[in-house]
Amino acid sequence: xxxxxxxxxxxxxxxxxxxxxxxxxxxxxxxxxxxxxxxxxxxxxxxxxxxxxxxxxxxxxxxxxxxxxxxxxxxxxxxxxxxxxxxxxxxxxxxxxxxxxxxxxxxxxxxxxxxxxxxxxxxxxxxxxxxxxxxxxxxxxxxxxxxxxxxxxxxxxxxxxxxxxxxxxxxxxxxxxxxxxxxxxxxxxxxxxxxxxxxxxxxxxxxxxxxxxxxxxxxxxxxxxxxxxxxxxxxxxxxxxxxxxxxxxxxxxxxxxxxxxxxxxxxxxxxxxxxxxxxxxxxxxxxxxxxxxxxxxxxxxxxxxxxxxxxx
Amino acid sequence: xxxxxxxxxxxxxxxxxxxxxxxxxxxxxxxxxxxxxxxxxxxxxxxxxxxxxxxxxxxxxxxxxxxxxxxxxxxxxxxxxxxxxxxxxxxxxxxxxxxxxxxxxxxxxxxxxxxxxxxxxxxxxxxxxxxxxxxxxxxxxxxxxxxxxxxxxxxxxxxxxxxxxxxxxxxxxxxxxxxxxxxxxxxxxxxxxxxxxxxxxxxxxxxxxxxxxxxxxxxxxxxxxxxxxxxxxxxxxxxxxxxxxxxxxxxxxxxxxxxxxxxxxxxxxxxxxxxxxxxxxxxxxxxxxxxxxxxxxxx
Numbered sequence: 001x002x003x004x005x006x007x008x009x010x011x012x013x014x015x016x017x018x019x020x021x022x023x024x025x026x027x028x029x030x031x032x033x034x035x036x037x038x039x040x041x042x043x044x045x046x047x048x049x050x051x052x053x054x055x056x057x058x059x060x061x062x063x064x065x066x067x068x069x070x071x072x073x074x075x076x077x078x079x080x081x082x083x084x085x086x087x088x089x090x091x092x093x094x095x096x097x098x099x100x101x102x103x104x105x106x107x108x109x110x111x112x113x114x115x116x117x118x119x120x121x122x123x124x125x126x127x128x129x130x131x132x133x134x135x136x137x138x139x140x141x142x143x144x145x146x147x148x149x150x151x152x153x154x155x156x157x158x159x160x161x162x163x164x165x166x167x168x169x170x171x172x173x174x175x176x177x178x179x180x181x182x183x184x185x186x187x188x189x190x191x192x193x194x195x196x197x198x199x200x201x202x203x204x205x206x207x208x209x210x211x212x213x214x215x216x217x218x219x220x221x222x223x224x225x226x227x228x229x230x231x232x233x234x235x236x237x238x239x240x241x242x243x244x245x246x247x248x249x250x251x252x253x254x255x256x257x258x259x260x261x262x263x264x265x266x267x268x269x270x271x272x273x274x275x276x277x278x279x280x281x282x283x284x285x286x287x288x289x290x291x292x293x294x295x296x297x298x299x300x301x302x303x304x305x306x307x308x309x310x311x312x
Numbered sequence: 313x314x315x316x317x318x319x320x321x322x323x324x325x326x327x328x329x330x331x332x333x334x335x336x337x338x339x340x341x342x343x344x345x346x347x348x349x350x351x352x353x354x355x356x357x358x359x360x361x362x363x364x365x366x367x368x369x370x371x372x373x374x375x376x377x378x379x380x381x382x383x384x385x386x387x388x389x390x391x392x393x394x395x396x397x398x399x400x401x402x403x404x405x406x407x408x409x410x411x412x413x414x415x416x417x418x419x420x421x422x423x424x425x426x427x428x429x430x431x432x433x434x435x436x437x438x439x440x441x442x443x444x445x446x447x448x449x450x451x452x453x454x455x456x457x458x459x460x461x462x463x464x465x466x467x468x469x470x471x472x473x474x475x476x477x478x479x480x481x482x483x484x485x486x487x488x489x490x491x492x493x494x495x496x497x498x499x500x501x502x503x504x505x506x507x508x509x510x511x512x513x514x515x516x517x518x519x520x521x522x523x524x525x526x527x528x529x530x531x532x533x534x535x536x537x538x539x540x541x542x543x544x545x546x547x548x549x550x551x552x553x554x555x556x557x558x559x560x561x562x563x564x565x566x567x568x569x570x571x572x573x574x575x576x577x578x579x580x581x582x583x584x585x586x587x588x589x590x591x592x593x594x595x596x597x598x599x600x601x602x603x604x605x606x607x608x609x610x611x
Contacts (some may be wrong), residue, residue, distance in 0.1 A: 060435045063610040080437040088435035094428035096357065098364040110353045111436045155432055165435075 007163050007194045008036040010060070012067035013053050015218075018026075028054040030218035032068070041185075043196040043302060046215035052093060052198040055215075056167050060198075065269055067082045072163065084112065090210035091168040091198075093152035097141035101132050101151050105141060109158040126154040146177035153184060164188060166197045169206055170250065182207055202299045212299065214306045222306040229302045233294035236275060238265040243287035250285060254278050269294065326593060332600050350438050354446025362416060362454045376465050383469050389523050390477040397473060398492055398558045399574035401466035406499045409459055410530055413503045416454055417510035418522040420447050425611050426519075429473065434611065437512060441603035448599060451507050456500060457467060457527065463496040492578045495569040502567035506530060508560060508595040512602040515609060530559060533564030563587070564595055 006288070013032040016025035019243040029051040036042040044052045057063045059070050063078035075082045095104050107118040127133045130150035140148060149169065156164060160245055169185065170178040178201065185208050189195060199205050205212060212229060214222040222229055240263055245249060256271030257278060267278065275292075282289060314597035362368055377402050421444070424430040433443060467489055509529055514522040532539065536558060566587035572579050 060431075062431060062434060064608075083437040085434065086435065088432065090428060090431040090435075092428075093431060094427055096361060098361055099357075103360075107353065107357050107468070108432065108436065111350060112439055113349055113431065151431070159436075 005037045006035040007038050007073060008196060009071045010034045010059070013052070013058065013070060014066045015056065015058060016066045027218050029058070029065075029131075032215075032218070032220055033218060034213055034223065036194060036196050038194055038264050039192055040210040041189050041197065041207040041208055042200060042213065043197045045199060045202060045205055045299075046236070047307065050215040051218040052215055056165055056198060057222070059165065060086075061113055082161060085162045087156035087159060087164045088128055088134050088168045089152050089164070089169055090158040091149040091171055092289045095129070095140050095148070095152060095155065098139060100137045100139050101143075101154070102136045103153060105154055105158060108155040112159045115245040116216045118181060122158055128159055129187075131180070140176070145172050146180065148175070149173060149177065149181060150184070153181070155291040157188075159199050161193070163194045163196065166195065168199055169197065170199065170201050178204060184229060202303060206310045214303060216307050216310045219310075221310045222302065226299060227296070229246040229299070234269050235295070236267040236269060237293050237295060238267070238279065238282065238294075239263060240265060240282055241290060243282060243285060247285040247287065251278070251282055251287070254281055318413065321543070326597075329596050329600055330600065332481075338371065340527060350442040351446040354433070354443055354450035358420065358447055358450025359453050359457075362415060362450070366455075367457075369417075371412070372461070375404050375462060376402050379462065379465050379469055383473055385556045393473065394470070394488070395574050395576075395595065397466075397470060398488065399570060401469065402492065402495050402499070402573065405459060405462045405496055406568075408462065408500075409455060409499055410569065411453070412458060413455055413507045413529075414510060414523060414526040416451050418509045418514055418526055419519060420451065421511065421606070422512045422519045431611050440607045443473070444603045444606050446601065448508060448511055448602075449513070452504055455503050455507065459496060459500045459503070463493060466496070467492065488573065489578060491573040491611070494581070494584065495573040498567045498569050498584055498587070501591050502564045505562045505567075505595050506533070506555045506564065506592045508598040508602070512598045514607070515602050515606040529561055529566065532561045534563050534568070535565045561582070562591065569589070594596075
């Protein structure tokens with residue numbers, strides 16, 4: 001991948017937190033390398049304390065790295081022109097709680113130097129985008145978690161950013177709120193935004209992301225597209241009804257069949273050549289074939305596998 | 313020795329300001345056009361936030377009530393009452409101003425970090441020094457508005473009392489309004505210096521430490537002449553330490569004209585201006601240090 005394609009580049013990033021009680025320090029990020037391409041949605045996933053938020057905070061210049069470099073649009077984060085092209089949604093939506101949505105968005109838009117007329121337009125557009133018109137005058141402290149999260153996303157969009165950095169955008173939301181937020185992220189993706197996202201919710205990551213990086217103990221232990229991470233299907237599942245007792249046992253004894261349990265016949269993908277023979281045998285044994293699938297491992301499976309291997 | 317040391321420290325301070333400005337000129341000059349609106353925006357939201365804090369409103373109502381209630385000490389002679397009103401009113405303004413200054417300034421930046429509201433600001437095109445300056449400007453506006461309102465109330469009370477007693481025989485109330493306003497303005501300048509110092513401390517220390525330090529600085533700053541006398545009579549390391557304290561801690565008592573005003577003594581405007589100019593230089597150095605420290609702070 002050439003540098004021109006990369007909107008965000010991290011090389012050898014290391015962050016060690018030192019304190020009086022831990023003079024040797026705690027390594028929060030350890031020699032991290034990653035890059036995010038223009039227009040893609042990249043997600044960093046990992047368990048608590050894996051260094052995801054620390055990485056984002058370094059990228060945004062909120063904390064400083066112990067080693068390594070970061071660049072966004074080819075420049076350092078201290079460059080104001082870079083920050084003018086970024087939008088950031090912090091975890092747990094921390095905004096001034098005594099102001100309402102209108103006031104907050106007007107304030108954040110003002111930090112980009114927009115005129116009062118443009119700010120008024122932006123406030124309307126953004127409240128409409130995140131579905132907060134009806135609650136525009138509700139003080140932030142009285143907003144529900146979902147409303148807060150949507151307002152926080154709106155403030156991240158005041159400058160129509162090219163790169164959006166979202167830290168746990170669905171954290172603490174109920175299923176309806178999560179669905180709404182996922183739809184908003186997909187809409188932003190459709191509009192061509194480059195998105196870097198940190199999340200615990202693997203299902204949501206699977207839904208919106210093009211590439212995923214799995215972080216564990218500060219290191220990137222796996223990275224790639226979902227297909228790359230999941231790899232090729234390793235087994236074939238045949239869902240069957242009407243196959244019980246001795247008939248099921250007979251099917252289990254067929255060449256290539258690994259297991260018959262709860263109406264599902266499991267075959268190794270390596271024995272795909274035996275599939276038709278097995279299907280015919282099931283049919284003759286009185287079973288009704290409902291479906292044949294070659295499932296890929298889910299992100300959850302990949303995540304558990306990657307973390308498990310590292311933990312060993 | 314101390315006067316010379318004071319002048320030397322002042323010159324060193326100005327030299328630091330000049331050096332920092334010269335060194336960082338390339339960095340801030342292109343952004344200067346952007347900095348002022350950002351500082352103003354942050355100041356405005358700081359003021360708006362303070363306006364909605366009920367505790368400030370409640371304490372202010374209390375202070376207004378204290379000033380107004382002083383009007384009802386009818387057993388005093390008009391002259392004594394005038395003295396008491398001026399002295400008590402200015403003392404209320406000063407004490408409330410100091411408490412407010414500590415309350416507003418000590419919590420301002422640490423609370424932004426603890427509440428993480430700073431993330432959404434510093435991830436925007438806002439430099440850290442703009443954030444610190446915006447917060448300071450906001451605190452100045454809040455303090456200015458409150459000191460202004462309380463001064464107007466005090467002046468109103470004095471005028472009201474003057475009207476009430478002017479027909480009485482053998483009474484000279486003499487509210488002495490000009491010096492009263494002058495003393496209130498000088499209190500405001502003292503608070504401006506104190507606020508800058510509290511903000512500097514808050515960029516490196518916890519909120520508790522900042523509040524504690526603020527009270528100590530206020531106490532020491534108000535007793536600088538006594539500290540000078542102590543230093544003159546001390547020896548060795550104690551002498552040096554006291555001279556350092558005398559020269560580093562702002563001389564808040566130079567801004568205090570309450571005694572002269574309430575006792576109808578002549579007020580030296582020149583010494584007031586001297587204190588203001590010294591205070592501005594001191595504040596500039598302190599704010600530059602605050603910006604430098606906050607620039608390196610991990611939030």
